[in-house]
Structures are given as C-alpha cells and as structure tokens.
Amino acid sequence: MLEIRFHGRGGQGAVTSAELLAQAAIKEGKYARAFPSFGPERRGAPVSAFCRLDEKPINLRTVIKNPHVVVVLDPSLYEVVDVTGGLRERGHLVINTSKDPRAFFSGNLGGLAAVNASLIAQEILKRPITNTVMLGALVRMLPLVELESLAQALEERFNEKIAQKNIQALKRSYQETLILTPEDHVEREGKGESGEAGDARITGEKDRDYSWKELPPGCIVEPGSTRKNLTGDWRSRYPLLNRERCIKCGLCWIYCPDASLIRKGDGFYGVDLNYCKGCGICARECPAGAILMEKELEG
Amino acid sequence: MFAVKTLTDREYLAPGHRGCSGCGQAVAVRMVHKALGQRIVVACATGCMEVISSPFPQSSWEMPWIHVAFENAAAVASGIEAGLKALRHKGKIDNRKIKVVAMAGDGGTADIGLQALSGALERGHDFLYICYDNEAYMNTGVQRSSSTPYGASTMTTPAGRIQKGQATWKKNMMEIVAAHHIPYAATASPSYPMDLLGKVKKGAEIKGPAYLHILSPCPPGWGIEAEDTIGLGRLAVETGAFPLYEQEEGKIRLSLDFDKLIPLEKYLKGQGRFRGIDQERMDYMQERVLEMWQDLKRKAGLRELRPSRFRKEGVKWIRTS
Amino acid sequence: MGKTRGMEVSIAAAEAVKQADVDVISAYPITPQTHIVEKLSEFVANGQLEAEYVTVESEHSAMSLCIGSQAAGARTFTSTSSQGLALMSELVPIASALRLPMVIYLVNRSLSAPLSIWNDHSDVMSIRDSGCIQLFVKDGQEVYDHLFIAYRAAEKQEVLLPVIVNLDGFLLSHTFEPVEVMEEERIRQYLPPYRPLYTLNPDKPITMGAFAPPSLFTEAKKAHDETLKASHPYLEKAWEEWAVISGRRYRPVEEFNARGAETIMITMGSLSETAREGVKILREKGQNIGLLELRQWRPFPQEEFRQGVKGVRRLVVIDRAVSPGSTGGPVASEICSALYGMEDQPSLENYVAGLGGRDVTVEDFLNMAAPPSREKKYAFSIHGAR
The missing domain is CATH 3.40.920.10 (Pyruvate-ferredoxin oxidoreductase, PFOR, domain III)
Incomplete structure (x- = not known):
C-alpha cells in the first residue's frame, strides 16, 4: 500500500x-x-x-x-x-x-x-x-x-x-x-x-496535550487566548505600507478582519505579521493607495 | 472618514481566530465589540463565528461569552438577562449595568432560531440581538437558508440545468422583528463603520430588546476575492439590495439615502454565486429591489426615486452618521 | 420541627422551590407538570418568592434559559414532563457538560405515540445518558425533601451537575397527601446561598462552550464520567445532613425486608409503595421476599446495589419503560450489567409494568413475585399486555 x-x-x-x-x-x-x-x-x-x-x-x-x-x-x-x-x-x-x-x-x-x-x-x-x-x-x-x-x-x-x-x-x-x-x-x-x-x-499542537484531570470544570477557556495561534502562517502575500502616501485615516485598521494593523504613536500604521492572513482588504480600501500587497517570498 | 480614528484600540475579538482570510463577519464583529466594550455578556449560536473563535483550549473572546447550541442564542441570552436581573434584585451582584448580547448567523436567526428569537423579543428582555447575515449556512459549507438571496447558487440550490439557484426571495427579518414592536431595530454593514458603531451603541443603550441585522460578505460563500469583502458590502447598500435603515418606535429612518441607485447588475456580477444568472432573472431582481427601495422610502416619509433612478458610479467614500 | 399539612404533591414541590429561594424559574406548561409552575407563578405574583419567573415559548427555550441563567450565577429551576423533556433533550447534556447545577422536577409521563398524558418512565430513560444526577422519589414527602437535597449536593464545587428529581405523573403529582413543610430557618441552615465556581461576569471574563478537537473530546467525556461518579459521596452527605434536620434518612438503594431475603423485588419511584404492600402480604404467607428501591439511578450505586443483593437467589425487576428491541427494560439491563462477574448470581425476572398510566396493583406485584413454574436464569415480559 x-x-x-x-x-x-x-x-x-x-x-x-x-x-x-x-x-x-x-x-x-x-x-x-x-x-x-x-x-x-x-x-x-x-x-x-x-x-x-x-x-x-x-x-x-x-x-x-x-x-x-x-x-x-x-x-x-x-x-x-x-x-x-x-x-x-x-x-x-x-x-x-x-x-x-x-x-x-x-x-x-x-x-x-x-x-x-x-x-x-x-x-x-x-x-x-x-x-x-x-x-x-x-x-x-x-x-x-x-x-x-x-x-x-x-x-x-x-x-x-x-x-x-x-x-x-x-x-x-x-x-x-x-x-x-x-x-x-x-x-x-x-x-x-x-x-x-x-x-x-504548527498551529496549537502544543496546547492539546491535556489529561482529563487537567481539564477545567465545564472546559472553560481563558479569554483572548487565540493570540497563541499565529495565523500569519496562512498568508501568501503581505501588505506593504507606504508612509509617504498614508493619510492616517485608519480605514485599513478598522477594516482588518484579524486586527493586524497596529496604530502607532506617530499616527501611522504597522502590520502585525503574526496574524495578518494577507486578505488585502487594507490595500483595496486604502483611499490614498498607500498599501500594496506583495507576494511572500518562498523558502 | 477620519472618525474611525476616535475608536478604541482595544480588541475584543482577539486575533488568531480561524476565520477565512477576508472574513466580512470578523470585520463586523470587531467593530461591534469596539462599540459594546467590556461590560457585556455574549450568548453565541453555533456557526462560523463560534467555530473559528473557540477551539478548546483557546478563545478569541475578551468578554464573558457562552456557546450552547444552534437555535437558542436568544433563549440563552434571555436566561443570562433574567439571572443577572434576579441577582441584582437580591443584592447578590452590584448594580453596574451589564448588557446582554446574543449573536447568530442568518440560519441561527431566520431559520432554526426564529422561534427562540420571537419568544425573547416578545417577552421584552433587555438585550441586544445581532444577526450576522452572510446569506447561507457557511459553517457547513454554503447551503441555502431563508436569508439566501434569490438567484444565488449554493450547495443545496445549485445553478443546474433546470433549477437556477435560490428560487425564493430573501426573508425580511426586519419586518418580522418590527411585528414584535420592539424599541429599536436596524440594518448595518461593516462597509460603513461609523454608521454600524452608532447603531450598536444605540441598540445597547436602549432598555428592552433591540435587533441589529448586519450583512457580512463571505468570500468563499459568495465567490468573491478576500479583498473585495468591504467593497461588495458597500455595493449591496448602494444598489439598494441591502438598505441601511433604523426602525424606532414604529418609525423608519433611512441611514443612507441616494438620489440614484447603482444598477443591481454591478453588485451581482462581482460574485461567483450569481455567475451565469440570466437576464430575465436579473431584471426580476432589479425590479423587486427597486420596489422594496421605493416602499422603504415611502415608509420613511421620503420622496420616491424618479424614473432616471440609476447612476453609474458609487459614492466613493462613506458618509458618517 | 415543621408543620404537617395535607396538600397536593405538586404544591409541595412548588413550596420547596419557594423555600430554596431560587433566583430564576423558567416555565412552560405541560401535563402533568403544570401545577408546579402555576403555583410558583402565584408565589412570585404575591411577592412570596423573589425570583425572575420567565414564561418561555417552548421547553427548548426553557432549558436554554436555565443554562444562561445558571451560567450567570443564578440558582435556577425548571420542571417538565414527557414531550417537553424530549424537546429539551438536545440541551440537557449541554447543561451537564457545562457543569451547571440546576434542579429539574421531571414529572414522569410516557412519550408519544400514541399520545398519552399518563405516567411511565419512558421520558427519563430517553435522557439516561445526559450526564445528570438522576434520582427517583416515591411519595410527597420525598418529592419535597429532594428539592433541597438536590441543590445541596449539586452546588458542591466538586459536583456542579444538574439534578433531575423524578416523580411519577398523576400518581404522585396530583395526589393530595400529608407533607411536612420545614421551617424556613432550618432550610436556610441546610441550603446556604449558591456560590458558583465560575460565572459569566465581565469582571472576570471566561469562555464557556468551546468545542473540543478529537485530541480532547475523550478526555472531556472521561472527566464528566468521573465527576458524575464522584458525586455519589456528596449525595450521601446531603442525605445524612438532611436526616439531622428532618429525621428522614434516605439512601441510594432503600431496603425493605431485604436482609436475608431469598427473593428481592426491585422498583423505582412510586411503584415502591405498592410493592411494599405486596411484600408484606407475601411475607405473611411465608415467602422469604424483600424489596430494593432504587433511588439513585445516576450515578448508578454499584456498591450499594451489590451489597443489597448479596446472597439473594432470585431477582424480580420491575421496569416502567420499554426499550424496544432490547433484551429487557432499561433498569433490568443496568442490573444485569451490575451483576456481571458477581459470584452466585441470582436469577432475574424482568417485568415491564405500569406503562402509559396502567395501574399496577398489589395483586400485580403478588403475581410478578410468585415463584415461576419453571425456574429460569433470565426471563422478560411486558406484564399485563393482552
């Protein structure tokens, strides 16, 4: 076989x-x-x-x-x-x-x-x-x-x-x-x-090794714990932000399904590649054309 | 459009969730919870949002959140509200407000969950019910619901040789909800963030049941590119296919009015689920969408559209309310 | 001590719920349970009970509401019968798996079809494996007492499981009989306010109802099984403590003339009373017979049961539900498996009796207990079927 x-x-x-x-x-x-x-x-x-x-x-x-x-x-x-x-x-x-x-x-x-x-x-x-x-x-x-x-x-x-x-x-x-x-x-x-x-x-594998005695009653879960699951793995392209064109409107930030655009102190935005799945909504919706989707390099 | 910058940086739907790349519902949920904040309890129906956000031992939710079953989010929320009320009455918890929120998809709302929703609305529980409508059973792999639009092909209403996609018109949840005479109901779209956030806040502040119906474009279910989610949501509004409006104390108020609508065809053409739809069906849909739009305008006390009702281009950017 | 009054058993049940100071009641009418929630609504309307009383639109929502309310930290109660339980049955295992210690009076009634509003145990047997504690009671006093006992055991942080108290529809629920209603003070002593281990609270958010991947589901089920089994000593403790304040001592398996008996009858619920009368008559006639009443159905009291049947030659097991296509009724099947591997196993005759309100008389018990003409190791029949 x-x-x-x-x-x-x-x-x-x-x-x-x-x-x-x-x-x-x-x-x-x-x-x-x-x-x-x-x-x-x-x-x-x-x-x-x-x-x-x-x-x-x-x-x-x-x-x-x-x-x-x-x-x-x-x-x-x-x-x-x-x-x-x-x-x-x-x-x-x-x-x-x-x-x-x-x-x-x-x-x-x-x-x-x-x-x-x-x-x-x-x-x-x-x-x-x-x-x-x-x-x-x-x-x-x-x-x-x-x-x-x-x-x-x-x-x-x-x-x-x-x-x-x-x-x-x-x-x-x-x-x-x-x-x-x-x-x-x-x-x-x-x-x-x-x-x-x-x-x-590899996603979450390490978390899955519980014995029955270790399970919390009712299998309750701590809040916000998917942060351990880095969905950046899913991405085949990533957003490239051009500061010169950025008008700091924040639309990329509000439209991101994965909360992967981070507002910085100077009003510009950065991408959290740990979670960005590369959907491209930010690039598509940017009114200033300040975001480009670039192919992830292989290997 | 710079108003979104005033919103909180706090994320209540933590990243790392397993939603599809470009998930419209995830965008909507993020916005909704920025408006709701921390002092809430959420009852969530089975569905995409539940599955992608809560694989033991992880959860994306930052607020107290419970999933029980598919058809009972409204009933579970009723129980939470009743429980908190009783505990508050008896002095077992403090008096600070805790808003109870129920969330479900279109299947969990318009189909299997309709009875529980009706019961909870009629009893008048103080809670906000949010239907994230992606217009089919996406969690099980795109089967039709009563909220699937006419003509859309799904795995159970395929575009075959004889039958061409969904043969029935989308169920009007807003009218069903209105028949319960609840204080507040509204439609919203993640493509219009400030409008959506305002409605969520209003729904949460009102005492008694409030209902929000949010159109959540779904890349795999609708056959669209991940990056097009927000744009498609905008087109749904600008073509009149999904009008944004509020129902308050029996009155209808359009959130976003247009002098002219964009032809429906432009919205349909961008989506795989409407691929191959014939002209006859397209015309029928266009006519019915127009009729509904005119009806809505009448109910809102506005003048109907004139004969030259279409315009070529969409409004480029959103109007914030 | 309390005061003994004549009252309908449903009213005694409602009285107990009131005295337990529950926070939330979800109510949906179904015969023969309805009198309980009617009386409760009266208590609430008159300010005798401070609780949220929610008239839901179905039993499915009744149980959903209980789950929400109990998860929010409120002591919650509901009651149902038959089809109502069937409609709830999707949610009962969820309530137990989420470890929510609500109490349910299940006023036992047959499942349709044919439609029957009368009593048998087919409803509870359909949710046998829901992971709840399941108790059976046989008279009005036991109905009343077990509401407190159930909450007392269920709310222990080591237990945190729903308890279903089974009482026979009409035979118990609609019978007027003497019940001792305890003093409020005693009840407050016995049943302190509910202190949940975790709740849906914005100050300390948690996620409840996450799904388990294949790598964890087995562990979750194992944990549930172990927890249910481990609830046994807490039930024992709750009964012991109740005996201290009430003078009434309950056990997982009740014995009546069972010590040294050659033949033992086994019953659950209100059958047990009539069965006692049968046993008395047979004893007078010289038959060495006794009775075991199974009070604790889940977790099954294996040790106590084996102790009770030690040295017995013949068992007569009375079921009140059919398990179509099976080798016997659900209780008999359970008992067969409890006996497996025991030395000197007794023979077992299984009778299904009292279906859909069919009367089970003293004569019926005498007939079922009569030694068979030909001794068999195992026999099964639906008693009285024409």
Missing part, C-alpha cells in the same frame, strides 16, 4: 487532488481511498488531505502518519508547516516552486519532483489553484496511475470547459516537472532538517 499526504491551503483543492488521484486509480481497477482532515481552519489556512492506493482492498480508516509521498500545493507552506514530518525514509516529495529544486532536497529523500505549478495554474486556469497541476508532477515521478486516467477523472468531475483546461495544465506540468534523485543530490551547507522550525509553529 502507498500512502500520500497533500498539503495545501483551505480553498486550493487539496482534497480534490486526493480524490482525483483515487478516482484515477479506481478506474484502473486498483483500490484507493481519499479523505480530508477536518478542523476549524478556514480558507487560506494550512490544511491536509490524504490518499491510500493499493492493488488489494484497503481496510484502514486511520490518519496517515508516515506517508510514502508528500505533495505540497503551495510554496508558502514550507516555512510554516512541517511538510515532511513523518515522511518515510527514502520517501518522495512533490513541490511547487519557482526556485532551484536542489534547495529542497534532503539526504533521506528517495526522490523529489518540482514544478512551477503556480505559474502554470495562473497561465492556463487563470487562478492560483494548483491541485491538478501538482498531480502531473506526482505521476511524472511515480507512475501511480496513467495520465489518461487522471484526465478521465477530471472530465467526470468538472464541466467540459474546466476539465479541458485542467487536463491541459496537468499535461503541461507532466512535461515541465524536474525530477531529482539521491544520485543527483549535492549536499548543501547550512541547510538544516526542514522539520525543526516547522514543528514549533
């Missing part, structure tokens, strides 16, 4: 990726199961989805802790989620990047597939939805299913126009994917394990 974990952001279609892969496998007479992880996190938040593939019937209905393959849909996730956490020794990683993929290779990987999925999605689908694009990269590295089966799954799932565009994106990604194997890999200096920084920042 092969176990795959997809990382994306809420709304990017990680669950659809897992389901399309499963559908393609089922079409080929294989056995497959796809399932999401459920939580309170919403659009933009890091989420994961899972897929199990096998030649035999699958009887497991448990969370996948040690996947063989990890697929990362969004480049901004590498810094905030421990994407390779639990990945098996010699496991495979599929990433969306515009950079030199060698930077993402670590010694115990069995293989790495890299594609600039964001670019392909933007050019063909006109939207930053990278889920089908990443499947092209996945099957390029590991021939789990035929490209044609994936295309059929897409045709069944979407209307013709959308399906054809996705198939086009899938095929282009298949062509443009770069594969790195351990043999290609050159050890780079100073690059630590990718897991460590990610671990500490």
Whole structure:
C-alpha cells in the first residue's frame, strides 16, 4: 500500500487532488481511498488531505502518519508547516516552486519532483489553484496511475470547459516537472532538517496535550487566548505600507478582519505579521493607495 | 472618514481566530465589540463565528461569552438577562449595568432560531440581538437558508440545468422583528463603520430588546476575492439590495439615502454565486429591489426615486452618521 | 420541627422551590407538570418568592434559559414532563457538560405515540445518558425533601451537575397527601446561598462552550464520567445532613425486608409503595421476599446495589419503560450489567409494568413475585399486555 499526504491551503483543492488521484486509480481497477482532515481552519489556512492506493482492498480508516509521498500545493507552506514530518525514509516529495529544486532536497529523500505549478495554474486556469497541476508532477515521478486516467477523472468531475483546461495544465506540468534523485543530490551547507522550525509553529499542537484531570470544570477557556495561534502562517502575500502616501485615516485598521494593523504613536500604521492572513482588504480600501500587497517570498 | 480614528484600540475579538482570510463577519464583529466594550455578556449560536473563535483550549473572546447550541442564542441570552436581573434584585451582584448580547448567523436567526428569537423579543428582555447575515449556512459549507438571496447558487440550490439557484426571495427579518414592536431595530454593514458603531451603541443603550441585522460578505460563500469583502458590502447598500435603515418606535429612518441607485447588475456580477444568472432573472431582481427601495422610502416619509433612478458610479467614500 | 399539612404533591414541590429561594424559574406548561409552575407563578405574583419567573415559548427555550441563567450565577429551576423533556433533550447534556447545577422536577409521563398524558418512565430513560444526577422519589414527602437535597449536593464545587428529581405523573403529582413543610430557618441552615465556581461576569471574563478537537473530546467525556461518579459521596452527605434536620434518612438503594431475603423485588419511584404492600402480604404467607428501591439511578450505586443483593437467589425487576428491541427494560439491563462477574448470581425476572398510566396493583406485584413454574436464569415480559 502507498500512502500520500497533500498539503495545501483551505480553498486550493487539496482534497480534490486526493480524490482525483483515487478516482484515477479506481478506474484502473486498483483500490484507493481519499479523505480530508477536518478542523476549524478556514480558507487560506494550512490544511491536509490524504490518499491510500493499493492493488488489494484497503481496510484502514486511520490518519496517515508516515506517508510514502508528500505533495505540497503551495510554496508558502514550507516555512510554516512541517511538510515532511513523518515522511518515510527514502520517501518522495512533490513541490511547487519557482526556485532551484536542489534547495529542497534532503539526504533521506528517495526522490523529489518540482514544478512551477503556480505559474502554470495562473497561465492556463487563470487562478492560483494548483491541485491538478501538482498531480502531473506526482505521476511524472511515480507512475501511480496513467495520465489518461487522471484526465478521465477530471472530465467526470468538472464541466467540459474546466476539465479541458485542467487536463491541459496537468499535461503541461507532466512535461515541465524536474525530477531529482539521491544520485543527483549535492549536499548543501547550512541547510538544516526542514522539520525543526516547522514543528514549533504548527498551529496549537502544543496546547492539546491535556489529561482529563487537567481539564477545567465545564472546559472553560481563558479569554483572548487565540493570540497563541499565529495565523500569519496562512498568508501568501503581505501588505506593504507606504508612509509617504498614508493619510492616517485608519480605514485599513478598522477594516482588518484579524486586527493586524497596529496604530502607532506617530499616527501611522504597522502590520502585525503574526496574524495578518494577507486578505488585502487594507490595500483595496486604502483611499490614498498607500498599501500594496506583495507576494511572500518562498523558502 | 477620519472618525474611525476616535475608536478604541482595544480588541475584543482577539486575533488568531480561524476565520477565512477576508472574513466580512470578523470585520463586523470587531467593530461591534469596539462599540459594546467590556461590560457585556455574549450568548453565541453555533456557526462560523463560534467555530473559528473557540477551539478548546483557546478563545478569541475578551468578554464573558457562552456557546450552547444552534437555535437558542436568544433563549440563552434571555436566561443570562433574567439571572443577572434576579441577582441584582437580591443584592447578590452590584448594580453596574451589564448588557446582554446574543449573536447568530442568518440560519441561527431566520431559520432554526426564529422561534427562540420571537419568544425573547416578545417577552421584552433587555438585550441586544445581532444577526450576522452572510446569506447561507457557511459553517457547513454554503447551503441555502431563508436569508439566501434569490438567484444565488449554493450547495443545496445549485445553478443546474433546470433549477437556477435560490428560487425564493430573501426573508425580511426586519419586518418580522418590527411585528414584535420592539424599541429599536436596524440594518448595518461593516462597509460603513461609523454608521454600524452608532447603531450598536444605540441598540445597547436602549432598555428592552433591540435587533441589529448586519450583512457580512463571505468570500468563499459568495465567490468573491478576500479583498473585495468591504467593497461588495458597500455595493449591496448602494444598489439598494441591502438598505441601511433604523426602525424606532414604529418609525423608519433611512441611514443612507441616494438620489440614484447603482444598477443591481454591478453588485451581482462581482460574485461567483450569481455567475451565469440570466437576464430575465436579473431584471426580476432589479425590479423587486427597486420596489422594496421605493416602499422603504415611502415608509420613511421620503420622496420616491424618479424614473432616471440609476447612476453609474458609487459614492466613493462613506458618509458618517 | 415543621408543620404537617395535607396538600397536593405538586404544591409541595412548588413550596420547596419557594423555600430554596431560587433566583430564576423558567416555565412552560405541560401535563402533568403544570401545577408546579402555576403555583410558583402565584408565589412570585404575591411577592412570596423573589425570583425572575420567565414564561418561555417552548421547553427548548426553557432549558436554554436555565443554562444562561445558571451560567450567570443564578440558582435556577425548571420542571417538565414527557414531550417537553424530549424537546429539551438536545440541551440537557449541554447543561451537564457545562457543569451547571440546576434542579429539574421531571414529572414522569410516557412519550408519544400514541399520545398519552399518563405516567411511565419512558421520558427519563430517553435522557439516561445526559450526564445528570438522576434520582427517583416515591411519595410527597420525598418529592419535597429532594428539592433541597438536590441543590445541596449539586452546588458542591466538586459536583456542579444538574439534578433531575423524578416523580411519577398523576400518581404522585396530583395526589393530595400529608407533607411536612420545614421551617424556613432550618432550610436556610441546610441550603446556604449558591456560590458558583465560575460565572459569566465581565469582571472576570471566561469562555464557556468551546468545542473540543478529537485530541480532547475523550478526555472531556472521561472527566464528566468521573465527576458524575464522584458525586455519589456528596449525595450521601446531603442525605445524612438532611436526616439531622428532618429525621428522614434516605439512601441510594432503600431496603425493605431485604436482609436475608431469598427473593428481592426491585422498583423505582412510586411503584415502591405498592410493592411494599405486596411484600408484606407475601411475607405473611411465608415467602422469604424483600424489596430494593432504587433511588439513585445516576450515578448508578454499584456498591450499594451489590451489597443489597448479596446472597439473594432470585431477582424480580420491575421496569416502567420499554426499550424496544432490547433484551429487557432499561433498569433490568443496568442490573444485569451490575451483576456481571458477581459470584452466585441470582436469577432475574424482568417485568415491564405500569406503562402509559396502567395501574399496577398489589395483586400485580403478588403475581410478578410468585415463584415461576419453571425456574429460569433470565426471563422478560411486558406484564399485563393482552
């Protein structure tokens, strides 16, 4: 049995990726199961989805802790989620990047597939939805299913126009994917394990280790304690404030859903990147055009 | 527009909540609580706001806050109000005012919670009820409610080959509330912060039940970009789809009047949920929105719109009340 | 001591609520509970009770209101029956999980359909697993006494759970009988003002009703289970203290001629009285029979129960509710599991009797207690069904 974990952001279609892969496998007479992880996190938040593939019937209905393959849909996730956490020794990683993929290779990987999925999605689908694009990269590295089966799954799932565009994106990604194997890999200096920084920042995990005796009566909660949950992780772009144009009107501050604009002593505003989810309302509503949304740098 | 600078820096909805990027309801809730301050108790219905703000062991709320179930925010608030009143009477707590606030979405208000709301309004509890209307069951993944606008596609009113989205007109909660003859009711929008804050303050100061209906644009549910939440909220008002007004002692007062409305099409075109809506439906909606706007103006004692009722551009910035 | 007067049991119940100085009452009419809240409204209207009396628009709102009021720190009371409890049932487990020590008089009545306003225990059995303390009483005096006992135990900071006091509809609620009403002074001594552990208070804000992720839900349920079980000694203590001021001593499992008996009948609620008469007659006829009355249904008094049936050869368990499709009534199922692993297990005959107001007479008890023609380890039947 092969176990795959997809990382994306809420709304990017990680669950659809897992389901399309499963559908393609089922079409080929294989056995497959796809399932999401459920939580309170919403659009933009890091989420994961899972897929199990096998030649035999699958009887497991448990969370996948040690996947063989990890697929990362969004480049901004590498810094905030421990994407390779639990990945098996010699496991495979599929990433969306515009950079030199060698930077993402670590010694115990069995293989790495890299594609600039964001670019392909933007050019063909006109939207930053990278889920089908990443499947092209996945099957390029590991021939789990035929490209044609994936295309059929897409045709069944979407209307013709959308399906054809996705198939086009899938095929282009298949062509443009770069594969790195351990043999290609050159050890780079100073690059630590990718897991460590990610671990500490994974949302709320540290808070969840209560025994029943420690629970307060009625499970009451201290006020304002979500401040421990740094939603800056969700952001793929951030507001850049131009002091020269700012008229200190405060609209950015009042319109922020995440209380992430902070009023300063001199009347200007600053951004609290711990919480800013990068929605862009501030930039859109600024009457002076003093705010620009900049893409988060990857890696 | 510089008036927002006079508002408190205190945040009563702490950041770190799990709301969507660009959540219109989160913007509204932040504003509402800046107006309400600390001396309140909140009863919250099940829904998006509850789920994104209170995963044990964390909470975004800085004031005493309780969630019990979906359909009973008004009844729980009634209980809090009755409890505080009794304790105050018996000298068990001091006499300082504590305002009781109930909050729910459109499903928790117009559908499953309607009975509890009606009961609480009729009994005359001293509380403020706030409906954050994002026009569908967003917490469960966008299913229609009785507050979903006509023509909108949701997961249970999809735009199919035969049926095209929601087939019924949005339930008018303000009229239902008005039938209870409560002292104060108003509609508000986070796109008009000072207007919203003024109404919240008024609702909180009035003795007896007050009702606020706040349109809260929802990026995933409405099919809009996160950054467009506030702009869409403004368009809803300027097209007449969601007029801002107050009902006080049986009188209606428009909070924001326009000589001309922006064509509804401009509001609908920006939203994925209205994608593919045909001209016939668009015309029907336009006509009905106009009728309702004219009706509202009559009730407010204002002159109706003239035949040349549309204008091309919106008012650029908000008028503060 | 107090004064003994003849009164309808519902009125005695209302009298107790008044004397307990509750702060908030939520009221919705349903037969056969209605007399209790009617009398309470009279007390409030006449200034005999200083409380917020809220006439809600449904039982769902009645329980929601109790949750809000109790969470605000007020001593809260409500009362209901049958369909009313069914409508509340979404919220009863929430009240207990939020640890809100309200007291509920449940005037037991059958659940529809067919509609029946008469008595059985199907209503309370439908919320058996709601996590509340559940007690059964058998006469007017017990109804009155248990309101104070319930608040006394519930409000202990180690307990903080709702208590449901079950009294049989009509058979108890509408019967006129002598009840000793205690002096106010004694009640005040026994039941001090409610001091909540936490409340919805702007001076010290808390969040109540957060949701639990899968990593915590099990722990929350475990904590609730342990708390409910740990309420047992506090109930015992409340009964002991009540005995000091009233001279009436209650126990989780009441015994009547049970010591050394070969056969034991087990009953709950008002059946217990008539059953005693049956036991007396059978004793006179030479049958070695006794009676156990289960007063404390939740938490189930495992130790006391096992103690009570030690050495017994035969159990006759009377249920007042059907558990359709099950191997027996809910009480018998509970008892089977309580007996499991015990040495020298007795045989068990389970009768469901008294459904939807069907009279259960002394003769019925004599018939049910009569030794079976053929001894079986387990038997179940719905008594008297034609």
